[in-house]
Structures are given as C-alpha cells and as structure tokens.
Amino acid sequence: MNAPALPDAALTGGFASPPTQSARAFRAVLDAMARPGTLHTVTGALPPAPLSVAAGVAILTLVDGTTPLHLAGPADCAAVRDWIAFHTGAPLVSAEAATFALGTWSDLHPVARFAIGLPDYPDRSATLIVEMDALTAEGATLTGPGIADSAHLSLPETAAFQTNRALFPLGFDCLFTCGTQIAGLPRSTRVEAV
Amino acid sequence: MTPDPNTDRKAWMAVLAKASPSRLAALLPDLPDHTLLRPAEVGAVMLRGRAGGTGAAFNLGEMTVTRCSLRLATGEVGHAYVQGRDRTHALQAAAVDALMQTAHAPDIRARILTPLATEAEAARTLRASKAAATKVDFFTLMRGEDA
Numbered sequence: 001m002n003a004p005a006l007p008d009a010a011l012t013g014g015f016a017s018p019p020t021q022s023a024r025a026f027r028a029v030l031d032a033m034a035r036p037g038t039l040h041t042v043t044g045a046l047p048p049a050p051l052s053v054a055a056g057v058a059i060l061t062l063v064d065g066t067t068p069l070h071l072a073g074p075a076d077c078a079a080v081r082d083w084i085a086f087h088t089g090a091p092l093v094s095a096e097a098a099t100f101a102l103g104t105w106s107d108l109h110p111v112a113r114f115a116i117g118l119p120d121y122p123d124r125s126a127t128l129i130v131e132m133d134a135l136t137a138e139g140a141t142l143t144g145p146g147i148a149d150s151a152h153l154s155l156p157e158t159a160a161f162q163t164n165r166a167l168f169p170l171g172f173d174c175l176f177t178c179g180t181q182i183a184g185l186p187r188s189t190r191v192e193a194v
Numbered sequence: 195m196t197p198d199p200n201t202d203r204k205a206w207m208a209v210l211a212k213a214s215p216s217r218l219a220a221l222l223p224d225l226p227d228h229t230l231l232r233p234a235e236v237g238a239v240m241l242r243g244r245a246g247g248t249g250a251a252f253n254l255g256e257m258t259v260t261r262c263s264l265r266l267a268t269g270e271v272g273h274a275y276v277q278g279r280d281r282t283h284a285l286q287a288a289a290v291d292a293l294m295q296t297a298h299a300p301d302i303r304a305r306i307l308t309p310l311a312t313e314a315e316a317a318r319t320l321r322a323s324k325a326a327a328t329k330v331d332f333f334t335l336m337r338g339e340d341a
Contacts (some may be wrong), residue, residue, distance in 0.1 A: 011231045011271060018233060031271065087232075 010082030013046035014157060025061040032175065032184035037142045037151025039135065039181050040193075048079035051131070054177035055102060056083075058129050063100050065089040070098035075108025075131070102129045103155035112163075116170040126172045132156070135178035144189040152194075153183055161191040203294070206307050210290055211276045213310045215283035218290075221306045225289050232282035234262040260284040270295040326328035 008161070015021040021044040028040040047056030063069055069090040071080060095101060095113045108114075108128055117125035139154040140161075153159055153176070155161065164171040164187055171187030185191075198204075210218065261275045262284035272292025276284045293302045318328040 008271075011265070013230060016230070016233070018235065 007025065007079075007082060008046065008112070009079055010086050010172075011050050013056065013083065014087045015044050018121065020159070022061050024056045028182060029058060029061060029175065029184070032182050033186050034184075035146045035151075036185050036189045037137060037153045037183065038146060039137055039183050041180050043180055044184050048083050048161065050074050050077075051080060051083075051102075051178050053180045054182040055129055055131055056163070058059055058175055058177060058182065059090075059102065061085060062127070063088045063090045065091070067099045068093040068097055070095045070101040070126075072101060072103025075103045075107070077114050099124075099127055100127050100129060102131070104131045111172065114172045116167055116172055118171070122169045128172055128174045130174055130176050132176050132178040135176055135181050135183060141192045141194055142185070142189050143192075145186075147189070153185065155185070155187075158191050158193040161185065161189070165190055199252065206294055206303075207274065207287075207291060209307055209311050209314065210274060210287035212314060213276075213283075215276075215278065215280040215286075215289075217310065217313065218283060218286050218306070222286050222290060222304060226293060227284065228289060228292070229267075230262070230264050232261070232262055232263040234284040236279045236281070237262045239272045239275075264288045264292060266292045266296070268296060273293045306310070 024044050026043065028042045032038060032040045042057040043088070045053055045056030045060050047053070047059070051059075058165050061071075061176055065085070065088070067090055069084065069088075069092055071084075071092060072095070081092060090100075095108075096115070098114065101108060101114060108130065111128065114126035114128065115124060117123060133152060136154045138152045140152065140158050142151040142153055143149075155176075161174075173187055174185040176183045176185065237259060238256045239259050241249050241257050243254045244251055257277065258279050259275050259277060260279055260281055260283065261273070262281070263273045264285070265272065266273045266289075270292040272288040272290070272295070274284050274287035274291055276287050290302060291307055293299070294307075
C-alpha cells in the first residue's frame with residue numbers, strides 16, 4: 001500500500017512561480033497552435049532526461065489529474081513517471097485512452113491509434129507532444145487557418161499529417177518541442193512536402 | 195496485514211493540518227533554511243464519507259486546502275496539506291514535517307507537536323462536554339391500554 005518515497009529528481013524542476021509561469025507558458029502554447037509554423041520560446045521547467053524543457057513546460061501547463069497521458073518510448077522511464085506524478089498527478093494510460101501523448105515521432109508511431117474525437121465531440125481527441133532533435137521554420141509548407149500565405153516547419157514527415165487533415169473536423173493536434181522551442185500543428189493545417 | 199510504517203508521520207501531519215495557523219506560527223517563529231519544491235497553492239478536495247462507516251461512499255462536500263512541499267538545506271523533504279487558505283500555515287507545516295525527519299525530532303515534538311495535540315484534545319473535550327450537558331434521555335412510561 002505504501003508507495004516508496006519519490007527520488008529527489010522527481011521533486012525538483014517544477015515552476016517556481018506557478019501562476020505567472022503557467023499563464024505565460026499557456027499563452028505561448030496558444031500562440032503556437034493559433035499560428036502554425038511559428039516558433040515560441042518557453043522556460044521554467046527542468047524535467048528529467050530525456051524530456052526537453054519545452055516538453056516539460058507543456059506537460060506542467062496542459063496536463064493534470066483529469067487528462068490521461070501516454071508516454072511513448074524512452075520517455076516512459078521511472079524518472080519521467082515520478083516527475084509527472086509529483087507535479088501533475090496525471091494518470092498514465094495506453095495510447096488509445098490518452099488525451100495527451102509524449103514521445104519522439106518514431107516512438108509515437110503508429111499515430112492512427114490515437115483518439116481523433118467523435119463527430120458530435122471532435123474535442124475528445126489526443127494532443128501529441130512530439131520531441132524533435134531539431135525544430136526550424138523551414139521544410140514542409142503549411143497553409144490554412146492562422147497562416148497568412150504559407151509557413152514552413154521542419155516536420156518529421158508529411159503523409160501522416162495529410163491523412164490527419166483529411167479527417168477534419170476530427171483528428172489529433174500536435175505540439176513539436178526541441179530544447180526551449182515549441183511549435184504547433186493543429187488538425188486544420190494543410191501540409192505539403194517541399 | 196503489515197503495520198503501516200507511516201503511522202507516526204500520518205499522526206503529526208494530521209495535527210499540523212488541523213492546527214490553528216496563528217498557534218503554529220507562534221510555536222515556530224523562524225523557518226529553517228529551505229528550498230521550495232512546490233510553492234504553497236490553494237485548492238479544493240472532495241470529502242467522501244460512508245453512511246454508518248460501511249454504506250456506499252457519497253460526496254460530503256468540498257473543502258478548501260492548501261498544500262506545500264519543501265526541502266531543507268540538509269536534504270529532508272517535507273510535505274503538508276492543511277485546511278483553509280493560509281499559505282504560511284502550509285509552509286510552516288511542511289517545515290515541521292521535514293524537521294521531524296531530522297535529529298531535531300524529539301525537540302520539535304516537545305516544542306510544537308505535543309502542545310498542539312494537547313490543545314486540540316482539550317478543545318475537543320470541552321466541546322464534547324458542552325454537547326453532553328444538553329443531552330436528553332427519553333424513556334417511555336407504561337401506557338394504560340398496554341396493561
């Protein structure tokens with residue numbers, strides 16, 4: 001019944017000033033989603049390896065006890081589980097039941113298993129937090145809501161996002177994180193390979 | 195069933211959670227050196243109960259609580275969930291929880307926990323005795339038609 005005491009690293013690395021830091025981080029995530037292809041810098045969280053700062057900030061800001069989280073690949077380690085347990089209390093679940101999923105693009109595959117919502121409730125879908133080795137505003141061409149003419153983002157692939165766009169208004173949304181940078185790709189964005 | 199190794203800690207955390215913020219502040223005027231792991235934050239918890247202690251669980255109501263986690267300079271981690279919205283209360287309760295894990299534990303217990311527990315017990319007894327004074331015993335006399 002008694003859980004062993006959490007290791008030290010699980011207790012540190014949260015927001016020092018949660019009200020202001022989480023509000024700023026939420027604004028950055030909101031802007032990233034509203035203007036696909038733009039990069040935003042977020043700070044304040046120090047999650048354990050292998051998570052990036054931006055992924056940690058996204059977790060602290062978006063995830064709580066009411067949002068089931070799926071950890072994919074190397075992100076599903078004891079250090080990350082403990083850190084998420086102390087700071088957010090989110091239940092860790094399988095990919096099919098998750099409202100948030102965290103991992104690299106290859107770890108998250110196949111992405112068709114994530115929730116895409118229901119016709120009556122398209123909001124009951126998953127948001128994928130994709131860890132990237134590099135994140136730059138070049139690469140695949142993005143068009144659609146929130147983009148004046150066109151934008152570019154170094155996406156890991158294009159086919160999966162085209163399939164996802166075809167499901168609109170259903171589909172999953174993505175946040176890409178690398179270091180302290182975060183970018184968004186909502187289901188409404190049309191993606192074309194360059 | 196193995197005995198719960200956390201019984202002692204549960205007991206002192208309960209005393210701290212229910213203590214009056216001003217009384218705890220008077221008993222612990224100076225906080226030890228610490229770093230905050232989770233700054234004090236106010237929230238609500240749903241209290242659940244069971245009718246008669248055995249019936250189906252029901253939601254009794256929400257209660258305001260404040261929680262805080264900190265680490266002392268010497269490494270001990272203290273947690274606190276206290277009733278009400280007094281952030282200083284949560285901070286001090288977490289500090290006492292951490293100090294109870296150090297070598298200062300007997301001193302802290304004598305100086306802070308024992309007075310708090312004694313006062314809480316006295317208040318409970320006073321209230322119970324006031325309530326007991328209003329107790330009415332009903333009894334039924336034999337009624338004529340039953341004879």
